[in-house]
Amino acid sequence: MNIVIAGAGQVGTHLAKMLSTERHDIVLLDQKEENLKPLDANFDLMTHAGSPVSIYDLKDSNIKNADLFIAVTPYESENITSCILAKDLGAKMTVARIDNNDYVQPENIERFKRFGVDSLIYPEMLAAREIVQSLRMPGIRQLFDFSDGELILIGLKIRGNAPIVNKPLAYLDARDENYRILAITRGYDTIIPTGDDEIEDGDIVYFITTKSQLPVVKERAGKKNFDVKNVMIMGGSRIGIKTAQYVPDYYNVKIVEIDKARSFKIVDKLDRALVINGDGRDMDLLREEGIEKMDAFVALTGNAETNILSCMLAKQMGVKKTVAEVENIDYFGLAENFGVGTIINKKRIAASHIYQLxxxxxxxxxxxxxxxxxxxxxxxxxxxxxxxxxxxxxxxxxxxxxxxxxxxxxxxxxxxxxxxxxxxxxxxxxxxxxxxxxxxxxx
Incomplete structure (x- = not known):
């Protein structure tokens, strides 16, 4: 496939690295040459310093032969404009990263297709939905559902007291209980297991089962059910606002935002959440706001280290469910070792949706x-x-x-x-x- 990616930011870079290993012809386009140099030297792809809204630069990127054009710059208008131009110049399919919820409404998706934008991707919205899904089923690291929620794939961290630990998978009654173990993540390795493999203390195990059998799977994994009602969100980012909008009405949500002006903007956008202007790293402030009574703590600042450490402190203060946005993939192991319940990474979420194309x-x-x-x-x-x-x-x-x-x-x-x-x-x-x-x- 001939693929042109506009934007060498986090999403574009991650996507280019992933696709370059699969024999695609990749051209990565960005206005800043310094963003391209590390990739040009280390990966099997072409780079081009130029503007995605320049017809000259698009032509110079061989856009007329592109099977797929992906615009993931930080600027929504630039992404949409570049897709319209790319389509007109010969690109077979176009994808634009956006940050406007109105654009992904069904009637507007069709409108953009008429303009030449075949697909829209809104990473913050996708991330917020994953967070809400994880809050609805606490104790679960990652959850995906299929067939209108009747089929569920979950990732669970297994502790030593779970009934399935240290037993060959062939001897588990998974067939009778209607579940299947698909994979085991142990440290930095992912294992596709056979009947001879055993689950060890600390493994993350991926199960697939039906909705009706989910309680059985959680029991076999040694997990106890608890309900989430009180949620504290640290960081009033776009993901934080979306999360507060998507949670069920019966949730009590508090958002802690350090920037005073942004705090007022969040108040205007949300009518169900209590917005607190303050530093979410201040333990005295969190105690005053009742963190000990929270069922879940979600850290969504722009700093991965802050998010991980805040979740660790929230755990120490009795919060059962923690979620951290970690955009630096190198920190995943650190977050896991500190017991962060769910890790959210926008670029991986966005890349997954684009990758299927x-x-x-x-x-x-x-x-x-x-x-x-x-x-x-x-x-x-x-x-x-x-x-x-x-x-x-x-x-x-x-x-x-x-x-x-x-x-x-x-x-x-x-x-x-x-x-x-x-x-x-x-x-x-x-x-x-x-x-x-x-x-x-x-x-």
Whole structure:
């Protein structure tokens, strides 16, 4: 695929690095040459210093042969304008990063398509939705649902007292209890397990199960249920505001924002949250605002270290559920070691949504797992594809791929060995980066 990416910021850089390993022809366009130099030397891609709204620079980036143009600069208007120009100059598909909630309404999405913007991506909105989802199911590190919430994939940190620890997976009654263990993250490694593998204390384990069996899975993982009602958000960023807007009405939300002028702006946007002007790192202030009574603490400042340490302190003060925005991927291990419950990373979330546009198979969704370098994909099995030619236990699936479940005419089947995938099935697949292209060939 010929891909032109406009914007060498966090999202654009992450996407360019990821796609450059997959034999795509990548051109990364940015106005600042200093943003391009580290990538030009270390990755298999072309860089071009220029403006994405310059017709000359777009032509110089070979836009007429681009299969995909991705505009992810920090400026919404620049992204939209560059997509319109790129489409007119020959790009087959365009994607624009935006920060306006009105634009992603169904009627406006169609309007942008007529202009030449095929797809819109709003990372802050996607991040806020992930946060709210994690608050609704505390105790869970990461959660994705399929089939209107009837099929659920969850990541859980396992402690030594869990019933499934130190037992070969082949001896667990996962089949009878209608769940499947798809992967295990241990330290910095992600394992696609076999029946001989065992879960160890401290592992993050990814399960797929039905909504009705979720309590069984949590019990097997040693997790106790508790409800979240009182939430404190540190940082009145766009993600923080979106999170406060998306939480259920029965939540009591407090937002702590250090900037006084921004505090007043947040008050104008939110009618259900209490906004406190102050420093969220001030423990005396947090005590005065009742942090000990909070069920969840969400740290969304622009500083990863502050977010991680604040969550650690919130844990020490009795808060059960913590969420931290960590944009520096190198800090994921630190956040994990400090016991941060859920890690939010905008660039990975955005990249997952854009990434599915580069796949040849019919992919409905791609989800990036924050605690792992793996991806979860929902694919449609095509008529005559290799994946439909036998039962799963008769097929030699790649070692870096695991089939989780099948949705067939609204009915859910957890993928055990005697299941056969049929044409038209929606299939949930867990795979490491090395397995993505193999999966395309199977489907």
């Amino acid at each position: 580069t796949l040849n198979a019919e992919v409905s969704h791609v989800k990036c797992l924050t605690a792992s370098d793996a991806e979860v994909m929902e694919l449609i099995a095509k008529e005559g594809s290799k994946i439909t030619r036998g039962k799963l236990n008769e097929m030699k699936l790649p070692r870096d791929v695991n089939i989780g479940a099948v949705i067939r005419n609204g009915e859910i089947f957890i993928a055990h060995g005697d299941l056969q995938i049929l044409a038209g099935d929606q299939v949930i697949v867990f795979c490491l980066p090395s397995g993505i292209r193999k999966i395309e060939k199977l489907f």
